[in-house]
Amino acid sequence: MDTFIILLVNGLADASLIFLMAAGLSIILGMMGVLNFAHGTMFLWGGYTSVWIMARTGNFWLGALGAVAVGALMGLVFERLFIRPAYGKVTAQILITLGLMIVFTDLARLLWGATPLPALRPAVFDGMVALGGVRIAEYRIFLIVIGVLVAIGIHALINRTRIGMVMRAGVQSPEMVRALGIDISKYFTLVFAGGAALAALGGALYVPLVGSVWSGMGMENQILAFIVVVVGGMGSFIGTAAGSLLIGLMGTLVAWFFPPAAVVANVLLMAVVLVWKPAGLFGLEGK
Amino acid sequence: MQPVLKLENLSSFIGPFHIVQGVSLDVFPGEAVVILGRNGSGKTTTLRTIMGLLRVASGVIELAGETILGLPAHQVARRGVGYVPEDCIVFNFLTVKENLQIAMRKADKETYARQSYALDLFPDLKKAYSRYAATLSGGQRQMLAIARVLQNDNKIILIDEPSKGLAPIIVERVGEALIAMKNSCTLILVEQNFPLACAVGDRYYILNSGRSVHSGSVAELAQDVQLQNRFLSIGS
Numbered sequence A: 001m002d003t004f005i006i007l008l009v010n011g012l013a014d015a016s017l018i019f020l021m022a023a024g025l026s027i028i029l030g031m032m033g034v035l036n037f038a039h040g041t042m043f044l045w046g047g048y049t050s051v052w053i054m055a056r057t058g059n060f061w062l063g064a065l066g067a068v069a070v071g072a073l074m075g076l077v078f079e080r081l082f083i084r085p086a087y088g089k090v091t092a093q094i095l096i097t098l099g100l101m102i103v104f105t106d107l108a109r110l111l112w113g114a115t116p117l118p119a120l121r122p123a124v125f126d127g128m129v130a131l132g133g134v135r136i137a138e139y140r141i142f143l144i145v146i147g148v149l150v151a152i153g154i155h156a157l158i159n160r161t162r163i164g165m166v167m168r169a170g171v172q173s174p175e176m177v178r179a180l181g182i183d184i185s186k187y188f189t190l191v192f193a194g195g196a197a198l199a200a201l202g203g204a205l206y207v208p209l210v211g212s213v214w215s216g217m218g219m220e221n222q223i224l225a226f227i228v229v230v231v232g233g234m235g236s237f238i239g240t241a242a243g244s245l246l247i248g249l250m251g252t253l254v255a256w257f258f259p260p261a262a263v264v265a266n267v268l269l270m271a272v273v274l275v276w277k278p279a280g281l282f283g284l285e286g287k
Numbered sequence B: 001m002q003p004v005l006k007l008e009n010l011s012s013f014i015g016p017f018h019i020v021q022g023v024s025l026d027v028f029p030g031e032a033v034v035i036l037g038r039n040g041s042g043k044t045t046t047l048r049t050i051m052g053l054l055r056v057a058s059g060v061i062e063l064a065g066e067t068i069l070g071l072p073a074h075q076v077a078r079r080g081v082g083y084v085p086e087d088c089i090v091f092n093f094l095t096v097k098e099n100l101q102i103a104m105r106k107a108d109k110e111t112y113a114r115q116s117y118a119l120d121l122f123p124d125l126k127k128a129y130s131r132y133a134a135t136l137s138g139g140q141r142q143m144l145a146i147a148r149v150l151q152n153d154n155k156i157i158l159i160d161e162p163s164k165g166l167a168p169i170i171v172e173r174v175g176e177a178l179i180a181m182k183n184s185c186t187l188i189l190v191e192q193n194f195p196l197a198c199a200v201g202d203r204y205y206i207l208n209s210g211r212s213v214h215s216g217s218v219a220e221l222a223q224d225v226q227l228q229n230r231f232l233s234i235g236s
């Protein structure tokens, strides 16, 4: 029972972080058709930005806020300058976003060095809390709460606002949205920047959990987010949430019971889903 | 009289393929013009070119005397072009209500009045008002695609094969709606269903291999079996 609680909390906390990154990746792929290999860059820069600000101000929240701002700004610039000319050109998008990933990873290394920097948890959530007889890190509970809040927020955005309405329509047919008189490129920029900001928030919240920030963490975690999108189905909010839970919980279980299988398990899950449901668990069949 | 829409030697590409290779036509106020032609003759691509959905286009497209060639699709729409695409693309993950809402170009009293007129025309939509469009039948989807265009103040409406894939009884309903529309709007109708095209259209243009090759009055074409066979292979 104790083990179960620990694994559940760890898995849910991981799922929250994966969700923050996968949410943007999924909607960007679903709506704009862009396979964004630069998404992990925002995660990386979010991590470094928060650590950098915290080292100067001692304020974790300011660091997280700064990360969100930097992520949104990077998303805005990336979309306007680099992605926009390549809409509809898949090969160009892959090359451009991979290029951005490499350049901005190296830039981070140049600015902050190749050795990992330590990252601290906010003082309020640095302790342990007793839960059903086991001691759980407060920070993990905090991550789960954030994950749930962000999921509720995105759900409300998608279902209750005009932006969300255009997003749901755009996932099916951006061209038809245009033909009805809506300048969808504005929404593309908005969604891209929003997704980038969420990924940066993910990075800022991730580094205190593992205790450090390093230049390879963008790429490493981006792979998990891609797996979530494949498993959940691109452009589907429910799919992203379900996929994040699945990958987060499974990763924790495998790491606990049989660590050598950690990588294989994800790939296996992806393969099984692809054979069973090629469009992902909640994807649009043959869009 | 100035045409509402004027195409002159229109030409456009899909990727590397030169699809529309010289289409000229005029549509005058209040007219319903039908575009006829075999499958693959370029009817859909002509409408998409007018809408600004294709990147590479040349020639003349004038809407009420102003050129709209090269404008992005959303600006073409905002200038008063309503578009009912082939295969009635309505948004599956939006409710009927939201599908109407997203297509409203203005939120004024007139628009809401036209919306309720459209809903009266298609009572099915009223019943399904808060359902997701994914749950609608083929006929209801077509009605929704027409209703969302009807609520706006259009200079012209382009309709691409509204009868395609629908049961005969539904085609009749759609036909009645088209005739009702004809009284208040200027129309371009692409239609393979010849009786329907004749019932709605005033004049016709025939496309062949991406070119407008013939035009005249629908009433005359309905009599001229030789011409029908030459360009339309009706019954084949």
Ligand SMILES: Nc1ncnc2c1ncn2[C@@H]1O[C@H](COP(=O)(O)OP(=O)(O)O)[C@@H](O)[C@H]1O
Residues within 6 Å of the ligand: B014, B015, B017, B019, B037, B038, B039, B040, B041, B042, B043, B044, B045, B046
């Ligand atoms: N996406 C596309 N890529 C290449 N060729 C296309 C594409 N869409 C249509 N075509 C070609 O353009 C021609 C005209 O198509 P279309 O305008 O759809 O004809 P119609 O509506 O008259 O049946 C056809 O020969 C078709 O094969």
Ligand SMILES: [Mg+2]
Residues within 6 Å of the ligand: B043, B044, B045, B086, B161
């Ligand atoms: Mg067609």
